[in-house]
Amino acid sequence: MIESGKHLEYIFGAYGLSALLIVLLSIWVVLSYKKQKNRLDTLKAMGLKRRSERTQIKPE
Amino acid sequence: MTESKSQEPTPQDLGFFSRIAHPGYFLEWSRYFIWPLVGIAAILMAYGLYLAFFNSPADYQQGETVRIMYVHVPSAWLSQFCYAIMAAAAIGSLVWRHPLADVSAKAAAPLGATFTAIALITGALWGAPTWGTFWEWDGRMTSTLIMLFIYLGIIALWRTFEDQVRAGRIIAVITLVGAINVPIIKFSVDWWNTLHQPASVFRLDGPTMPPSILLPLFVMFFAFSFLFLLLHFISMRTEILRRRARAIERQYAQQLRTQKP
Numbered sequence: 151m152i153e154s155g156k157h158l159e160y161i162f163g164a165y166g167l168s169a170l171l172i173v174l175l176s177i178w179v180v181l182s183y184k185k186q187k188n189r190l191d192t193l194k195a196m197g198l199k200r201r202s203e204r205t206q207i208k209p210e
Numbered sequence: 211m212t213e214s215k216s217q218e219p220t221p222q223d224l225g226f227f228s229r230i231a232h233p234g235y236f237l238e239w240s241r242y243f244i245w246p247l248v249g250i251a252a253i254l255m256a257y258g259l260y261l262a263f264f265n266s267p268a269d270y271q272q273g274e275t276v277r278i279m280y281v282h283v284p285s286a287w288l289s290q291f292c293y294a295i296m297a298a299a300a301i302g303s304l305v306w307r308h309p310l311a312d313v314s315a316k317a318a319a320p321l322g323a324t325f326t327a328i329a330l331i332t333g334a335l336w337g338a339p340t341w342g343t344f345w346e347w348d349g350r351m352t353s354t355l356i357m358l359f360i361y362l363g364i365i366a367l368w369r370t371f372e373d374q375v376r377a378g379r380i381i382a383v384i385t386l387v388g389a390i391n392v393p394i395i396k397f398s399v400d401w402w403n404t405l406h407q408p409a410s411v412f413r414l415d416g417p418t419m420p421p422s423i424l425l426p427l428f429v430m431f432f433a434f435s436f437l438f439l440l441l442h443f444i445s446m447r448t449e450i451l452r453r454r455a456r457a458i459e460r461q462y463a464q465q466l467r468t469q470k471p
Contacts, residue, residue, distance in 0.1 A: 156274040157339040164278040164335040168285070168328045172437070175324045179441050179448070186451035193458045200458055 231310045233450050240443050247440040254433035261426035269423065278336040280426050283411065284434035286329040289357060290392055292322030292438065296364075297389040300382035310446075312378035313453070315385065316368050317445035321438060323361035330354060341405060349398030350406035353391060360388040374453065 229235055262280040269276035296318050302311030333351065334344040345351065364381055371377030399408040410418045417424055 156268070158274070160335045160339050161274060161277050164281060164332040167331050167335075168281045171324055171328055171331075175321065176441065178320075179444050183444050183448040183451070186448050186455060189455045190451050190458075193455060193462075198458050198462050200454060201461055 231308060233310050233313065233453075236310055237447060237450055240447060243443060244440065247436055247443065251433060251436040251440055254429055254436060258426060258430035258433045261429055266426045267422055272336075272340055275336055275339050276423065278332050279423075280430045282329060282332040282336060283427055284431045285325045285332065286354070287431060288434055288438050289322060289326040289329050289354065290395060291435075292318050292325065293357065293361075293385075293389065293392055295442075296322065296385050297392070300385040300389075303378050303382040304386075309453075312374065312382075313446050313449045314442075315378070315381065316374075317442055317449050319361055319365045319368065321441050321445065323358060323365060325434075325438070326354065326358045326361055330358065337405075346405045348404040348406055349402035350395065350404050353395045353398050357391055357395060360391060364388075374456075 230239060258280065262277050266277070268274045272279075296315045299311040299315035299318070302308045303315065330351075333354075337346070338344045364385060367381050367384065368374075368377055371380070398404060399406055411424075411427070419427075
């Protein structure tokens, strides 16, 4: 169990900053994914497909 | 014996590893790993934090600040592990020109930079009360700071080139040159007289710490590793989608140009 008053500011500072960076990174990773997914969905909705998808006969 | 086919091989004709590394198949199979990885990382992180704060003793020398190590060590490990992945991917890009290798390398760079930054910040916050200084230009710290700059340089390079295939080649060469820094970081504590302590976990004669401190360290180590794997998978999926969208947009632009009278 942690004892108070023993460099607590450094310990919580380290955990707090790490958590902040990890949360920001995770949000950025998820938002980037959603952005690209929406971009591709919009293109597909416009009827645009990749050349390979247009010509390829889908294997069973 | 398999018959020779005149047409191009479909992913079904490829070997196991070629199949799982095919970008289209990667998108297929990796989606089933996302939520399990979220669960595993969250459980390990919760258990690790519980052990770190409530169920581990203070160190006899470091006191309570030993708890910073449970974030510092896994971040520092990921900083180097991530670079090792990028270096392996660089070989994949250069030797086999594999598209997924480029995707993996590009997706890993921001993750590596973040974990390197966390390692440096937590190290400084541990050093201040323990050593009496936030920073010292010793071998381990300087080489880790250089690692952060290498990561930032690679991220900047990926954003510099419009043609991502060309970027992949150039960055792969630079990544392999930068890989020299990984053993320098690892052995800096043995080669030079550093303020940073020598290795105490990954040693030939075993770790030099009691189980009460080793257990939270290992749980957090796996929590961070699974978190990294999760973020890397999502980022790789993002990059594949981005390349597909870009390819469609380029084809469309070309089509428009040729249709012009």
